[in-house]
Amino acid sequence: MSQQVDIDIRVPNQTKYLGMIGKIGESLAHTLANYEGDREELAYHLNLVLTEALANAICHANACDPCKEVKVSISASNKELTIRVFDHGQGFDIQKLAQAKVRATDEGGRGVQIIFKLMDQVKYLKSGAGHVLEMTKHLH
């Protein structure tokens, strides 16, 4: 049976919403039809990539401006799950961040690398006046 789930969320540009959005990712992992992998692990990973991507949009792209908002869309089918996080920023070179050497004593720089490790495909594209971070995970 095919099952398509689409979720669109808009929240104020504030980090207090990270936990709420992360939990939506966790809940989705537990309700996906026909997923045969480790659901607990998938739930944690979706929570994590949503948290990392959203924090990046809120704190960096949108410069912590509480008057802005962040849009998140999640689409899941039997085959794959795609998360899109839209920001109002000027963009950055995501490949450069993904490949940058992070030393053990560096306090930052791990967020994008975690996203690349946990998702199968990651793109950062221009979208309207801002950008969208698009992350896809194959479910089979």
Next chain:
Amino acid sequence: MQLNITEQGEIVKIEVQEERMDAHNSGDLKEQMLQLFDDGKCNLIIDLSEVRFVDSSGLGALVSGFKNASARKGSLKLCCLQPQVRSMFELTRLHRVFEIFASIEEALESY
């Protein structure tokens, strides 16, 4: 961020009483540790038994504490990691950096 801070001799125990350590609250832990370092306290044990989720910001706060403690000839040690939190340290290879103990007693005995 809710933190329970107790002292045992020269060792300061910080119990993180939160389910999540993320970009929203991990700055509080970092600031609290900096205050302790300013007060001359540089041997810390961070008890993560209540923490179910940590992101890169939470890890960054712990790295900050580790660096500052080491720079003052002290140390920052971790204990009581839940499995998914432990997996974050392995994913980022930070388990090779921190001393991680199964219990607070083991962490205390290591000093």
